[in-house]
Amino acid sequence: MPFALSLPSDFDTRLHAFQAQEIPNLIADLEQLVRIPSISKLPEHAGDCLKVLECVSELTQKLGFQTEIVKTPGLPVFIGWLETDPNAPWITIYNHMDVQPAEEPQWESAPFEPLLKDDRLYGRGSTDDKGPALTTLYAIAFLKRVGYALPNIQLIYETEEENGSGHFGWFLDHMGSRLKTPRSILVSDTIFEGEHPALTYRLRGLLQAEAELVSGSMDQHSGLVGGVVENPLNILIRALATCTDAQGNVTIPGVSAPVLNAEEQAALEKTAEVFDIQRLHQDTAGARFYSEDPREIIERIWCRPTFEVHGFEGIQTTPKVIKSALPYHVKAKLTLRLMAEQDPNQVLQALEKHLQSCHPAIQVNDRGQLRGCKTALDALPMQVAAAACKFGFGKAPLIVGSGGTIGALPQFQRVFPQAPLVLIAQSLMSDHYHGPNENFRLSQIHDGMRTMAAYLYGLTKV
Ligand SMILES: [Zn+2]
Known part of the structure; x- marks a missing residue:
């Protein structure tokens, strides 16, 4: 039976009021983060990778987090703890604060000078992954301010994701028993499936x-x-x-x-029904495909x-x-x-x-x-996430796989094998991940924050 998310009756009204007041502050914070060119692939930006973490330290301390920046043999990692109830379980929230280089000639504005135009904030890192990190932080701020329940939270933001997360395993081992063992791990560094919210349960x-x-x-x-x-x-x-x-x-x-179970098969069929093959042909610039069957294409990429x-x-x-x-x-x-x-x-x-x-x-x-990752579809946090997407984005999410790899995730699964990884997408394909004119839509900021607030609240009910 799917998880029924029951929110307090005034949750929605209060969230709207909070968003009306706070989204301008979120945008200002995002602009501040985007201005820091934390490009992990270029050694001359190592100082910026530290600077961006100092900046998030300040932001999260204001929210009541205890913070630390941990030096590794590579680039640093930020960790923050917010304990609201010593008897409540901990969750971990992972994001990355480093960005891709931004040398593409097609940029229409300076990549590290944020530009708010129409309903989008343009700038390198706006959607990958600084914006999604901030919607989640503001969701925490909302729950705290109104006095709603929230889990104890351990934030981990690294600065080597765009360069393979080479020292993330080192960081986890180095922290050892200082890390709180999380009940689940929230990651928002993935993309909607077309117009549909998406929960990624598999990465190659x-x-x-x-x-x-x-x-x-x-x-x-x-x-x-x-x-x-x-x-x-x-x-x-x-x-x-x-x-x-x-x-x-x-x-x-x-x-x-692998042999897929019935739930995984069903997830595949559902995505195949809405899969936009023409779009994939456009995105791949005329390359020939081994198969033109949407279901088989998805299976090839995911599984x-x-x-x-x-x-x-x-x-x-x-x-x-x-x-x-x-x-x-x-x-x-x-x-x-x-x-x-x-x-x-x-x-x-x-x-x-x-x-x-x-x-x-x-x-x-x-x-x-790098080992692949997989989250069991019947894990409770996945069901909370599905209900939260429905509340926040107004649509049930598709359960999807990804052909790519997020380097930190197999390390999490190695150290915390019991904690399901929950990947909630907030970005859109049209946000131009890794490309010129990267942007984050204000509507995604708005709905992403709603989704995260409902998700974090929902976790306290399971
Ligand atoms: Zn990313």
């Missing part, structure tokens, strides 16, 4: 690897000894070609797609592993020049997107075993792993 993992093959110690003449000495590039290409079939399905023994060859080392790359030499040492750059059900290490071994069955001298090198 990622394995990066190289396949390497060496024969001898120098390049060979293709006329003098071609056909006699092995060409490592030919052999590697043949082996890599056996990792997928012509439809792009992975054919490496031991690397299979199937991939194997992709991205490039080679040790090969000729000068355009139009063909040198008739056989390379002696080649490497292929590979990635596999994986399911939460798959252990990247086991997949690495399966890949090596398979490639070595094609040629025993092929070596596979690990170049980084």
